[in-house]
Amino acid sequence: MTPKLNSKNYIIRAFKYSDLQTFADYRARPEVAQFQSWSSYVLEDAISLFENIDYKNFAVAGNWYQLAITDIQTDNILGDLAVYFIDDQQVEIGFTIAPEFQKQGIAFEAINCLLTYLFTELKIHRIIAITDANNTASYKLLEKIRFRKEAHFIQNVFFKGVWGDEFQYALLSTEFK
Template sequence: MSSIEITTHNFIIRPFERKDLVKFANYRASESVARYQSWADYTYQDAIKLFESMDYATFGAAGQWYQLAISDKSNDAIVGDLAIHFIDAEQVEIGFTVAPEFQGKNVATEAISGLINYLFGCLGKHRIIATTDTRNIASYKLLEKMGFRREGHFIKNIFFKGEWSDEYQYALLRSESKII
């Protein structure tokens, strides 16, 4: 399934290409981007390692994570990325990152809408989940705007960047989705 491509009004969501890695590493190295993410100092070598570890030919395999680029339809430059974890045959976990200069411009809203349509409409998945740090207001507000339901508030459940942090878990069922 290496030919995965999701087209929205302004973006093409596609597998990463080597040409994307400099931009990818640069925005992931931004302190504002990394604040609520699992990494601290993201390098070009980290981007290469991630890129070389993904096998898009197995896209959709249970237990695997895949990273997809959100590229601008007009010039193919990446503006962010989506993470997809195929938990099992019916459930998927997602994550999203947008480059700082494109935040607040509905990039994530449009990309996640396209991804939800793909996961529920094309792949027939039953449930999508997302987990976010409770301090990441923009992230959880976006999930709520997209129709995700907060299912859990985990108190001090993760030791993250030197301190215990809280997380919210969100979910959306295919039957609840307003996008399809």
């Protein structure tokens, strides 16, 4: 069962159908899509993603789960977290915040809440995050959370018509405080 996590200001939970239009709207914005795998995003894409997530079997290795970040007072969606269970001990995360809510500490607080759950409740050993080397906001946030840069992959991904670099960051349970 997908957890419902509360931080001081936010709730991290499974998506609901009523979230999907807002989710699709911010994913469709060029400044969001710039570092993502899609160029355009519509409601049908959000519905397809939602219908293919098995929230009942959360934390199964080999599966991605998308979690909504919502305001604790209003339940309005502010962004999302992606969680991929590589195996029983390793997880990859990703994050997207709607542009109007960026630079407000939302991702920092939400990711720390998720990390606490993954490390303390699920006893995950290692969490990674991969980001475009040009996505300064993303890798600066990971460094602020104390992820360690493990790799700089040079022209490892053909992305939107050009070869690009990626950084891989990681954090061990013993490094998380």
